[in-house]
Amino acid sequence: MSKNTQVLLAARPSEKPVPSDFRVVETAIPEPAEGEVLLKILYLSLDPYMRGRMNAGRSYAKPVEIGAVMEGGTVARVLRSRHPDFSDGDFVLSHSGWQSYALSRGTDLRKLDPAAAPLSTALGILGMPGFTAYAGLLTIGKPLPGETVVVAAASGAVGSAVGQIARIKGARAVGIAGGADKCAFVRDTLGFDAVIDHRAPDFAEQLAAACPKGIDVYFENVGGHVWDAVFPLLNDFARVPVCGLIAHYNQPAGAQAGSDRLPGVMREVLSRSLLIRGFIQREFADQRPLFYQEMAGWIKSGEVRYREDIVDGLENAPEAFIGLLDGRNFGKLVIRVAAEN
């Protein structure tokens, strides 16, 4: 208990990450200097974007170096504060990575009220994934009442919020998920208007049948065969916010074998006046206060529901993350690093 457990990036995966790409080590718990706080990590968020950080080369963020602690959002308790703005026992959102203790100079911390919402939601529905859904859907997707919004990974952290916000705005939400349990959850608990299992052999036909008026907003977080089924259904002036491409994260970079779909896609972009826009949520940071307020209200009123998939123990993070990329989680994947009290 008196050691800092850390999960380091041991090797860059060529395609799918394997357990040996990570290394779990124990180091001394660091001492906070004047102006710093020592954090005890309670929850670690596991998110698909982390796969990109394991690669070398250009992305919207620097890669994790070999031998460095894996990056990630965390909820922590202030164990010892030498910073005037924080007290011992404060709960905070931090970006401390895959480890059980961390130092912070305070600038990257946001205080959390454990009475307002479960602390883990600061990594999910009330955190980065929820805000990704909110900002991407409302700023880029801009669904109008009666329009059809499609999102994949619909039981997951981002997708579940996309569909529910779409419905709050009066749009029709069609979810895509993998397997009967997730589909039932999306339909019955989240209240999507329709849900399709992307593993069904007639998936594309089912999706077309579920979107009789075409698709106005496709919130892209997966790519792969879902894109292929969605693309022909996009209406004129459809909007495609792109926040993730999980189906491609384990593929090698560069052009893929097979015929070139790009000219056909660009032709349709032109002839249907499509909008395709990649984004990361932090560019919309000025909308965060409104998001916190609105989302907290929607959770309270029951208009937005969420599901967490909580795995105990930092040492299980590598396997849980590998499973995330295969869609084996069911709900927002969070590692419980330590008990809240």
Added chain:
Amino acid sequence: MSKNTQVLLAARPSEKPVPSDFRVVETAIPEPAEGEVLLKILYLSLDPYMRGRMNAGRSYAKPVEIGAVMEGGTVARVLRSRHPDFSDGDFVLSHSGWQSYALSRGTDLRKLDPAAAPLSTALGILGMPGFTAYAGLLTIGKPLPGETVVVAAASGAVGSAVGQIARIKGARAVGIAGGADKCAFVRDTLGFDAVIDHRAPDFAEQLAAACPKGIDVYFENVGGHVWDAVFPLLNDFARVPVCGLIAHYNQPAGAQAGSDRLPGVMREVLSRSLLIRGFIQREFADQRPLFYQEMAGWIKSGEVRYREDIVDGLENAPEAFIGLLDGRNFGKLVIRVAAEN
């Protein structure tokens, strides 16, 4: 002189149009009914979008039927008015197609003042191509002072306006054109900051050297190998308004042979937060009054220059149009169907 010459679509081209895809016929000059005007066509605009109208199937407009008059924007003189809003001798912009006389019920006509600007400019810099440049660049591209804007077909109707408007807004304009004469015109007459000949064997290297700070706006009107050279140079948050893909118009539909570039492009869309947006100018119709006012001022002040490539005789329209798709025109291609007086 007492016959209506018409150019009909005789056959749908499989790839490049050939002269036999068109048929020139002579029919009787129609008689205007009450509420109609009889127009004598003076100028016919030839534009790349017309290639799309020759295909069957879905686009942003219905295809021209086999045996029907080819579509197109025209400048005309009212020969005989039976409409209260128009007088004999009025000059109007119409969409009368490839013929020498046409009827109109007036709703699609815009009166032109021949003293304000040369009549043919209503088909070019002060017409649809100029407005395409204006609306696409300013509404989607949104260039900021100091940013780099790249446009191909830079001596043409749309490209020439894109670069000059970009410069008026304080951006750096880099043009791409085919051949030494067009490049000299783009640099010396239009005043672009740099121009690259896309036929040069080291075209991609030259383009990179001309864009040392990367590309913030790529106004896409060609596709093909220009896209391939531009794409790696796009900066984070770059905007790509797509108004045309002339390099692909003569290609068969569907996926192309060769490796699949789409996954790589989507990955970059995500990691660089790119915006790709197809458009047609008519969705921005509410901006037209401001466009007419601003563009007329820029032409008067000399801030915007333009070049027309005027071909005499409607019977030469098919060959001129085939040349347009090969980049053989130099400036806005217009057919002089009849003398102004």
